[in-house]
Structures are given as C-alpha cells and as structure tokens.
Amino acid sequence: MLPFPRFARPCRAQWCSLRSLSLSSRETQQFRPKSIRQPQNHLRFYSTEPPAPPRSASVFTPSSAVVFVTVLVGLVFYFRHEKAKHIEQREKERAASQYGRPKVGGPFKLMSHTGQPFTDQDLFGKWSLVYFGFTNCPDICPAELDKITAVVEAAEKEHGKIFQPLFISVDPARDTVSQMAVYLKDFHPSIVGLVGTYAETRAICKAYRVYFSTPPDADPSGDYLVDHSIFVYLMDPNGQFVEAFGQVTTASDVVEKIHGFVGEWEKDHGKM
Amino acid sequence: MWWPFTSSEPKKKESAPLRQDRQKCYEFRDAYFACLDHAGVVKAGDEKPSGSCLSEAKNYEKNCAQSWIEYFNQRRVIAEAQKERLAQAETQAQNARR
Known part of the structure; x- marks a missing residue:
C-alpha cells in the first residue's frame, strides 16, 4: 500500500521540474x-x-479567481498563525530563562544569628542572595560578603528594600549563633546568618547543590578550614533560583544583572 | 578528654575573626611574602636555613591562625606555579606567531 493517494504523492525534484517545464x-x-x-x-x-x-480557454476564469483568492486568504491565515506561534515560542523561551531551570533551593529550617528560627518561607516576597561559608574563612568568604554588602547597597538604592542576603554556615561544629552575630557586624546589616546542626547543614547544602568538606565529627575547638562552593545564588520572590554568581563576577556586574531580573519580574508581576 | 579548668577556655577564645584581625593577618602575611620574594624563596619555610625573614615569619605566625598560614602558604606556591605556566604559555604563543 502507498502511504499517500496516488496524486498526492510528494514529487521528487527531478519529476517536479519536468512537470513544471x-x-x-x-x-x-x-x-x-x-x-x-x-x-x-x-x-x-x-x-x-x-x-x-x-x-483551458483562459487561466482567468471565475473558478481560478476563487482558487486564487482562497490561496491568498489561506496564506494570510497561515502566516498569521505562524507569526503567533513564533511570538508564543519566544514568550515561552523568555519565561523559561526567567523561571526555569536548575533545581536549586528548597525547604530548610535553620537558626538565624539573632536566635530566631528561619525557614525557606522567610525568603518569600524578597529577592534573596544566598551565600555559603564559615566565620573562620581566611579570605574568600569575607571578600564575597563585602561584595554582597556593596551589591545590596547599590540594589537597594535602585529598587528599595526588597533584598534579603543570607550567609549560611557550612561549619556547624564551630559556627554558633552568637559567633555568627559577632562576625556579621562587619557586613551589611540586612545579612541574616544561618546556622544549623550537621544534618540540617548537609540538607540545605544538598538542596542548593553546595559542596562542603566539614566532617560530621569536626572538633569545635579545632583550627581547620572548610572547603566549600563559593557561588552567590540569586533567588526570586517566589523562592525560585534565578542565577548563580561566581567569584569573578564583580559587584557592579551583579548589580546590573539583578537590575535586569527585577525589571523583567516587575513587567510580569507588577512593582513590588 | 575533659579537664575541669581548661575545657571552656579554648572555646571562648575561638570567637569569630573580625575585620581588624583579618586585616592585621593579611598585612603581616604580605610583609612576610614580600620578604620571601626578596630572598627568592617561593615555598614558605625554605628560607629558614639562610636565617632570613625571621621577624616577619614570627609576626605572621603570631597574627594568623595556623590553618590560615597553611592555606596562604599553599596558595602562594600554587600562584607562583601558575605565573610560571602563564609565562610559558605566553612565550609559546609568541614563538608560534613568529
């Protein structure tokens, strides 16, 4: 059996050209x-x-006119349809770039540096900058926290107080609530420091795809360093991952990107 | 092991490093490394037999935690190796251009 009716068979190029000749x-x-x-x-x-x-008396018969008009109307509709499809596709891509995406983040429950419980629910309604580190960190963490401080200052000037920076400890054995409070005095006042037990720390690190090297039985008075991932994550007011910034991304680059994301968001959801 | 009079001591001293502490440590580190540069030594400790940079080393060790010292020393060696590799790549690229 032929897959097509005899005359509707797709023609081969040769045959087509012969026919058109x-x-x-x-x-x-x-x-x-x-x-x-x-x-x-x-x-x-x-x-x-x-x-x-x-x-074949004339090509311009009433019936050919009908065919012509039909084809014309058909083409107009076809192109309109194609255009609509194209626009929809672009819209989808835009939406995907905004929301989509790597599954970073998730529910967690930790203790803030002021001694209050802090969960993922506390992230909703604000843009959060999430960074993992430890207070005994020699140079990278303080440098990144300085960067976050500069970023939040600049971004708040532009958009108001809609940002929630977080510093999550990957050193549960040594980083206590009070130690966190002392440590964070050097940085932006809106930064919330979070600490948890080893299991809680491991859970949030897993949710945020963060590697950390502290062993579960680390000595609380030991002098050791923690190897860990050093990305700053930007999460939108729905708690969804938006972007990760590495150490090489400068504060002004981060501010510019945040500005773009907030603008996009406000286009869809209105001003916060 | 638990000792009645000493157990809480080290924990209390283990407070979070503050900006001024870090700054001080960085400064003494930089002074020590500058001395090593001057002596033509990359790996910290290699200068000891020659007896140079003694006071710098002492200040460095006094103002930085041991874990930080190890980390900074290691990073110095890595950075130095990287510099060498970059220079090599550069000469290679120039030879290729010729």
Whole structure:
C-alpha cells in the first residue's frame, strides 16, 4: 500500500521540474491567444497554431479567481498563525530563562544569628542572595560578603528594600549563633546568618547543590578550614533560583544583572 | 578528654575573626611574602636555613591562625606555579606567531 493517494504523492525534484517545464510550455501556448485578446473561436483566422483544447480557454476564469483568492486568504491565515506561534515560542523561551531551570533551593529550617528560627518561607516576597561559608574563612568568604554588602547597597538604592542576603554556615561544629552575630557586624546589616546542626547543614547544602568538606565529627575547638562552593545564588520572590554568581563576577556586574531580573519580574508581576 | 579548668577556655577564645584581625593577618602575611620574594624563596619555610625573614615569619605566625598560614602558604606556591605556566604559555604563543 502507498502511504499517500496516488496524486498526492510528494514529487521528487527531478519529476517536479519536468512537470513544471511541460506545464510552462503549455502555458505559453495558452497565453498567446490571451495576449492578443481574441476570443478562442476567432483564433483560427489569425494563427497557424493548432487550437488549444477548449478546456483551458483562459487561466482567468471565475473558478481560478476563487482558487486564487482562497490561496491568498489561506496564506494570510497561515502566516498569521505562524507569526503567533513564533511570538508564543519566544514568550515561552523568555519565561523559561526567567523561571526555569536548575533545581536549586528548597525547604530548610535553620537558626538565624539573632536566635530566631528561619525557614525557606522567610525568603518569600524578597529577592534573596544566598551565600555559603564559615566565620573562620581566611579570605574568600569575607571578600564575597563585602561584595554582597556593596551589591545590596547599590540594589537597594535602585529598587528599595526588597533584598534579603543570607550567609549560611557550612561549619556547624564551630559556627554558633552568637559567633555568627559577632562576625556579621562587619557586613551589611540586612545579612541574616544561618546556622544549623550537621544534618540540617548537609540538607540545605544538598538542596542548593553546595559542596562542603566539614566532617560530621569536626572538633569545635579545632583550627581547620572548610572547603566549600563559593557561588552567590540569586533567588526570586517566589523562592525560585534565578542565577548563580561566581567569584569573578564583580559587584557592579551583579548589580546590573539583578537590575535586569527585577525589571523583567516587575513587567510580569507588577512593582513590588 | 575533659579537664575541669581548661575545657571552656579554648572555646571562648575561638570567637569569630573580625575585620581588624583579618586585616592585621593579611598585612603581616604580605610583609612576610614580600620578604620571601626578596630572598627568592617561593615555598614558605625554605628560607629558614639562610636565617632570613625571621621577624616577619614570627609576626605572621603570631597574627594568623595556623590553618590560615597553611592555606596562604599553599596558595602562594600554587600562584607562583601558575605565573610560571602563564609565562610559558605566553612565550609559546609568541614563538608560534613568529
């Protein structure tokens, strides 16, 4: 069985061109009588050519006009449809770039540096900058926290107090609530420090795809360093991951990106 | 092991490092490393037999935690190796251009 009806079979290029050739030669024959604007039956007197078959008297018959208009209308609709589809596709892509995305973040429950319980629910309604580190960190964490301080200061000037920076400890053995409170005095006042047990720390690190090297039985008075991932995560007011900033991204680059994301968000959700 | 009079001591001293502490440590580290540069030594400790940078080393060790010292010393070696590699790559690239 053929997959197509005999005449609807897709033609091969060769065959198509042959067909169009023969068609065009026939058309020239048909066009000649038309060009001298003579009715078909008078043609014999002026032309030595054999008479064209009466079926194809003229291409401009009412039925061809109908076909022409139908095709025209069809094309208009087709292109409108295609355009709508294209716009929808672009819209989807834009939405995907905004929301989509790596599954970073999730529910957690930790203790803030002021001694209050702090969960993922506390992130809703604000843009959060999430950074993991430890207070005994030699240089990278304080540098990144300085960067976050500069970023939040600049971003707040532009958008108001809609940002919630977080510093989450990956050193549960040594970072206590009070130690966190002392440590964070050097940085932006809106930064919330979070500490938890080893299990809680491991859970949030897993949710945020953060690696950390503290062993579960680390000595609370030991002098050791923690190896850990050093990305700053930007989460939107729905608690969804938006972007991760590395150490090489400067504060002004981060501010610029945040500005773009907040603008996009406000286009869809209105000003916060 | 628990000792009646000493157990809480080290924990209390283990407070969070503050900006001024860090700054002080960085400054003494930089002074020590500058001395090592001057002596042509990359790996900290290699200068000891020659007896140079003694006071710098002492200040460095007094103002930085041991874990930080190890980390900074290691990073100095890595950075130095990186510099060398970059220089090598640069000369290679220049040779290729010729």
